[in-house]
Amino acid sequence: MGISVDLNSDMGEGFGPWTMGDDAALLQIVSSANVACGFHAGDADTMAETMATAVKNGVGIGAHPGFDDLRGFGRHRMDVPVKTLANQIKYQVGAAQAMARAAGGSVRHLKLHGALSNMASADADLARACYEAALEVAPDIIIMGLAATAMEQVVRGLGCRWAGEIFADRAYNADGTLVDRRLPGAMIHDAGEAAARMVAMVKAGAILTADGSVLKTRIDTICVHGDSAEAVEIARGVRGGLEAAGITVEAFSGEPL
Helix, strand or coil: CCCEEEEEEEECCCECCECCCCHHHHCCCCCEEEEECCCCCCCHHHHHHHHHHHHHHCCEEEEECCCCCCCCCCCCCCCCCHHHHHHHHHHHHHHHHHHHHHCCCCEEEEECCHHHHHHHCCCHHHHHHHHHHHHHHCCCCEEEEECCCHHHHHHHHHCCEEEEEEECCECECCCCCECCCCCCCCECCCHHHHHHHHHHHHHHCEEECCCCCEEECCCCEEEEECCCCCHHHHHHHHHHHHHHCCCEECCCCCCEC
16 A cells, blocks of 8 residues: 655635735645735635635645734744633634635644644643634644644643644754744745655655754645745645655545544
8 A cells, every 4th residue: 555645735824915825836736825814914805715725626625723823823832821812723723614615625734833732732731722622613623733743742631633743844843843933944945855854754754953853753644835936836845746656645534543
C-alpha cells in the first residue's frame, strides 16, 4: 500500500478591503483549507467566498479559530480565562459551520491558529480546553494539531479523531514545537528545500528537527502558510515533490490515535 498525505493551507485571512494570500490559486493545489473565523482574521464575505471555492474544488473545509486579535493577526500571546476562551472557540466553530453549510459543504476539521496554537502545543490544559469546546459543538470534528506535541497527547486522552500536522515552511525545535518566527532560519522560503524536507519527513514517518533530532510520529497532513509571498510556489513545489516521490496527496481520514 502506497503512502498518502494531505496538503493544507491557512486561508480566508483577508478582512474587508484588505486581502492576504492567493486563496484561489492555493485552492487548486491543496486538499484541505483552514478558514479563518473572524477573530484573528477573516469576515463573513471572505469566509463565504473561500468556502464556496473550496466546495467547488473538492477541498476539505476546516475551522481555523484564534485569539480575538485582529490587530496582531492572532500572533499576540494572550491570557484569556478558560471559560471565555472555550466560548470563543464554540462561537468561531459555529460560524464556520453555518458558512460552510450555506456554501454547500461542511466543516470536517479544526485547526487552532497562531499564538493560540503555539501555546496549546506546549500546554496540555490549554489544548484540552480548546478541543473539548470544539467537540461540544461538533462531536465528529477531526482535530488537526502539531504532531508529536502536547496536542497529540490530549487527543489520545479524548479519543477523538486526529490529523497530525507538520509544516513545510517552518523549522522545528528538538521537542517538536516550531522555531520562533523571530529567529534566523525559522521560515523556509525556498520551494525546493521545502519539498525535499517534506518528502524526507513523510517517508521517515518523523519530524526532522533543526538540531538533527528524529521524532517518530504519525504524519497525516502538511501545512503551507497561505499568508507568505511564496505560498503558492511552495505549495505547488511540495505537491510536485511528493507526487514525484510516489506519495499521493489526498484528504486525511482522521482516524483516532
